Amino acid sequence: MISKRIFLFVSAFIFFAATVNPSLAEESTVLFGAKGGVPIVDPFVLTNDSAIANNYTFETKRFLGGPFFQLNLPFHIGFEADALYRRLHYESNPFLFNTLHASTDASSWEFPLMVRRALPIPYLHPYGGIGVSLAHVNGKTDFSNAVLQSTEPVELAKTWNTGGLVAVGIDLRHGRFHYQPEIRYTRWATQTFVSGNGLFNSNLNSIDFLIGVAFGK
Amino acid sequence: MKFTTTPFQKWFALVVFIGLSIEAPLRLTSAQVNVADRVTRAIEERSTSVLRGHLHPLATAAADRGRVGPGFHLDRITMIFKPTGAQQASLAALLDELHNPSSREYQHWLTPAEFADRFGMSRADMDKIVGWLRAQGFAIEDVAPSRMWVTFGGNARQVESAFRTEIHQYVVNGMSRYANATEPAVPDALADVVLGLQSLHNFRIKPRFHSRQAKFTSNITGNHFLVPDDLATIYDIKKAYSTGTDGTGQSIAVMGQTDILLSDIETFRALSGLPANDPSVTLVPGSDDPGISNDDLTEADLDLEWAGAVAPNAQIIYVNSNNGAFDSLLYAIGQNLAPIVSISYGDCESHFTSADLNILRMVTQQANAQGITIAAPAGDAGAADCDGSFDGRQIARLGPSVDVPASLPYVTGIGGSTLYDVGNYWGSTNNGNSGSAVSYIPEVAWNDTLVFGETGLVAGGGGKSSIFPKPSWQVGRGVPQDNARDVPDVSLAASMHVGYLICSAGSCVNGFRASDDSLTVIGGTSVGAPVFAGIIALLDQKLNSAQGNVNPGLYVIASAVPNGFHDIVNGANWLPCQSGSPGCSHGVIGYTATRGYDLATGLGSIDVFNFLSAWPSILTPR
Numbered sequence: 070m071i072s073k074r075i076f077l078f079v080s081a082f083i084f085f086a087a088t089v090n091p092s093l094a095e096e097s098t099v100l101f102g103a104k105g106g107v108p109i110v111d112p113f114v115l116t117n118d119s120a121i122a123n124n125y126t127f128e129t130k131r132f133l134g135g136p137f138f139q140l141n142l143p144f145h146i147g148f149e150a151d152a153l154y155r156r157l158h159y160e161s162n163p164f165l166f167n168t169l170h171a172s173t174d175a176s177s178w179e180f181p182l183m184v185r186r187a188l189p190i191p192y193l194h195p196y197g198g199i200g201v202s203l204a205h206v207n208g209k210t211d212f213s214n215a216v217l218q219s220t221e222p223v224e225l226a227k228t229w230n231t232g233g234l235v236a237v238g239i240d241l242r243h244g245r246f247h248y249q250p251e252i253r254y255t256r257w258a259t260q261t262f263v264s265g266n267g268l269f270n271s272n273l274n275s276i277d278f279l280i281g282v283a284f285g286k
Numbered sequence: 287m288k289f290t291t292t293p294f295q296k297w298f299a300l301v302v303f304i305g306l307s308i309e310a311p312l313r314l315t316s317a318q319v320n321v322a323d324r325v326t327r328a329i330e331e332r333s334t335s336v337l338r339g340h341l342h343p344l345a346t347a348a349a350d351r352g353r354v355g356p357g358f359h360l361d362r363i364t365m366i367f368k369p370t371g372a373q374q375a376s377l378a379a380l381l382d383e384l385h386n387p388s389s390r391e392y393q394h395w396l397t398p399a400e401f402a403d404r405f406g407m408s409r410a411d412m413d414k415i416v417g418w419l420r421a422q423g424f425a426i427e428d429v430a431p432s433r434m435w436v437t438f439g440g441n442a443r444q445v446e447s448a449f450r451t452e453i454h455q456y457v458v459n460g461m462s463r464y465a466n467a468t469e470p471a472v473p474d475a476l477a478d479v480v481l482g483l484q485s486l487h488n489f490r491i492k493p494r495f496h497s498r499q500a501k502f503t504s505n506i507t508g509n510h511f512l513v514p515d516d517l518a519t520i521y522d523i524k525k526a527y528s529t530g531t532d533g534t535g536q537s538i539a540v541m542g543q544t545d546i547l548l549s550d551i552e553t554f555r556a557l558s559g560l561p562a563n564d565p566s567v568t569l570v571p572g573s574d575d576p577g578i579s580n581d582d583l584t585e586a587d588l589d590l591e592w593a594g595a596v597a598p599n600a601q602i603i604y605v606n607s608n609n610g611a612f613d614s615l616l617y618a619i620g621q622n623l624a625p626i627v628s629i630s631y632g633d634c635e636s637h638f639t640s641a642d643l644n645i646l647r648m649v650t651q652q653a654n655a656q657g658i659t660i661a662a663p664a665g666d667a668g669a670a671d672c673d674g675s676f677d678g679r680q681i682a683r684l685g686p687s688v689d690v691p692a693s694l695p696y697v698t699g700i701g702g703s704t705l706y707d708v709g710n711y712w713g714s715t716n717n718g719n720s721g722s723a724v725s726y727i728p729e730v731a732w733n734d735t736l737v738f739g740e741t742g743l744v745a746g747g748g749g750k751s752s753i754f755p756k757p758s759w760q761v762g763r764g765v766p767q768d769n770a771r772d773v774p775d776v777s778l779a780a781s782m783h784v785g786y787l788i789c790s791a792g793s794c795v796n797g798f799r800a801s802d803d804s805l806t807v808i809g810g811t812s813v814g815a816p817v818f819a820g821i822i823a824l825l826d827q828k829l830n831s832a833q834g835n836v837n838p839g840l841y842v843i844a845s846a847v848p849n850g851f852h853d854i855v856n857g858a859n860w861l862p863c864q865s866g867s868p869g870c871s872h873g874v875i876g877y878t879a880t881r882g883y884d885l886a887t888g889l890g891s892i893d894v895f896n897f898l899s900a901w902p903s904i905l906t907p908r
Contacts, residue, residue, distance in 0.1 A: 120729055163878075165706045217736065219872065265878045266856050
């Protein structure tokens with residue numbers, strides 16, 4: 070519900086900024102491009118508990134990427150909307166014994182909406198941003214035992230998530246191209262993955278290094 | 287120092303003394319209710335009322351082989367009586383009070399005679415009913431002291447005539463059975479007082495164990511098996527023993543349906559370093575001697591050996607009946623044989639007639655009111671208990687179901703775990719008692735089908751009852767909000783991966799080994815029931831009192847003193863299921879172990895010393 074309200078608010082703001090006020094619209098620019106990057110923190114958290122054997126592992130070398138849209142408004146204010154995909158993978162021995170192995174692949178789509186404010190510094194055009202993000206996760210677990218069919222991950226507690234984000238970056242321009250390295254931090258509202266043993270959970274904190282390449286006026 | 291008293295003080299003391307002297311009898315008298323006569327008409331067969339819910343689900347037309355001969359004898363038929371609505375309400379309230387440490391009635395357990403005076407039939411009614419049964423030609427075998435039931439025997443002609451039914455023979459799973467083919471009826475005068483008739487059929491409930499003759503020796507393969515010393519180490523029982531808590535002065539009744547060989551028990555105890563302490567054997571009066579039934583013998587031996595293993599100085603009473611373990615249960619409760627009952631037999635809820643379930647509910651309520659704790663297995667077929675009744679079934683197709691009697695709120699349901707012994711949990715040599723475990727071994731939900739490729743459906747029973755609603759005491763982290771009695775309550779090691787050694791049918795010839803060097807290894811939730819019964823014997827000894835239904839206490843302890851339990855958080859009782867069958871999702875049916883309570887392992891296993899220490903500090907009268 071909150072996500073829907075935020076989405077409607079931001080949409081209304083864009084619509085207002087870009088169309089209702091002609092003077093602003095005349096000064097605005099629109100960029101389209103793609104962003105890609107790497108997570109700086111792991112998407113999952115493993116908790117140590119001396120009383121319980123840990124039966125989860127995950128891969129940390131992942132990337133994320135996807136298209137983005139940026140609307141630059143007067144007064145160095147801008148608006149950005151992304152659709153970022155990241156692939157998740159983890160493995161477990163549900164019964165601890167290595168006789169039964171589970172391998173899970175999951176897809177996460179994040180839809181950040183961010184208001185940006187650039188500083189009027191030549192060449193670098195540094196900017197900061199604040200916004201919200203909506204995420205959807207789904208996945209599939211395969212088992213080493215043929216008796217068990219592929220199934221939705223038992224650890225997947227929620228398929229939708231929301232979060233707040235802040236970002237800092239610079240906007241390097243070359244002709245009509247923009248190159249935007251950025252550090253982005255997202256704080257998620259809930260854990261989408263929660264293991265029954267409490268030792269394996271999705272990380273509430275995402276820190277990503279992203280580079281955007283955009284084309285526009 | 288010398289004290290002097292004034293005349294006023296003397297009079298005051300006298301008044302107090304007289305008051306205290308008469309207060310207790312007054313309380314007792316007020317608790318006793320002279321039950322009213324309810325059989326107010328002559329018992330005549332001219333007009334009868336049908337007793338619904340007595341058709342056994344396996345007594346189908348397809349299995350029907352026709353009517354038995356008129357001389358066919360039926361033993362131990364039991365007519366159970368129904369309390370009035372007011373009595374039922376009063377009993378429910380009393381059970382709450384008896385188990386509430388804040389109540390004046392806390393643990394003021396009733397004797398069967400006291401139960402009779404409050405919830406049973408009147409003596410006059412019992413006389414009329416017994417007289418009527420005798421008039422039908424039945425031999426009266428037992429009148430329960432609680433006046434809640436009467437047991438009798440007779441031939442098929444007498445049964446068919448008295449209860450307006452037919453007794454037929456059935457063949458189910460290759461086994462010959464008998465059962466009533468139609469609903470029985472009783473004279474109108476008894477319609478409002480008879481809850482049901484037990485043992486009109488002889489469909490037996492099944493023992494909940496798995497066994498194998500391990501054709502190897504542990505010092506060759508590195509396999510480990512449990513002896514009493516190991517269990518005492520793993521579940522922290524040795525510390526209790528060191529304080530003298532070993533079951534002394536306590537008794538446990540073990541329900542059976544076969545004769546046993548005492549030499550098996552004696553050999554097991556000697557090999558395990560347990561003191562000699564033979565169980566006493568009670569054949570239910572009126573029951574034929576069942577002789578030795580091989581499957582049942584294994585069950586009886588493991589129950590007797592492992593109840594005694596945990597509480598080595600407790601008296602073990604073996605109750606035996608040719609009419610099945612439930613008949614033994616009825617007798618043990620009716621005679622108040624012991625404050626702890628272990629029954630390792632059961633079947634899924636839908637395999638019981640509604641009459642049988644009502645009877646079990648009533649009888650186990652009486653047990654709790656008498657202070658009896660009952661432990662029963664949660665089943666060995668995961669969440670698909672009914673499928674577990676079919677030997678060799680590989681895929682569940684009948685949907686989720688749980689095991690009776692474990693699903694009764696008045697019984698503690700024992701689930702299963704597997705000892706995850708990958709690590710340094712075993713010593714390199716056995717000690718003098720054949721034990722080698724060195725510490726607690728982490729546990730996961732028991733699932734020999736998925737983890738070890740065991741043939742069939744072999745996992746710890748668990749799920750929600752479709753019969754019994756959520757008891758008020760079943761609360762806590764992880765307990766589902768499902769308005770149903772959930773099982774299991776606790777879990778104990780049940781996997782064949784580290785199975786229990788037993789001696790049975792003379793198997794222990796060379797130590798625990800047979801003449802061919804094999805070991806008799808047992809798994810299943812069947813073992814959990816006697817082990818838990820042994821733990822409760824230690825608790826009863828420590829508190830010097832019976833505990834009745836321990837379930838309310840278990841959930842309180844789990845919340846208040848978590849180290850009384852080992853929360854089992856890994857594994858699942860998933861089993862493969864037929865796509866599209868009830869409860870089947872992505873090819874599996876079952877539940878995962880999680881933090882707190884879960885439907886795979888309940889509250890987890892028990893750290894016995896911590897559990898025994900926590901109980902009196904949490905559940906003391908206030």
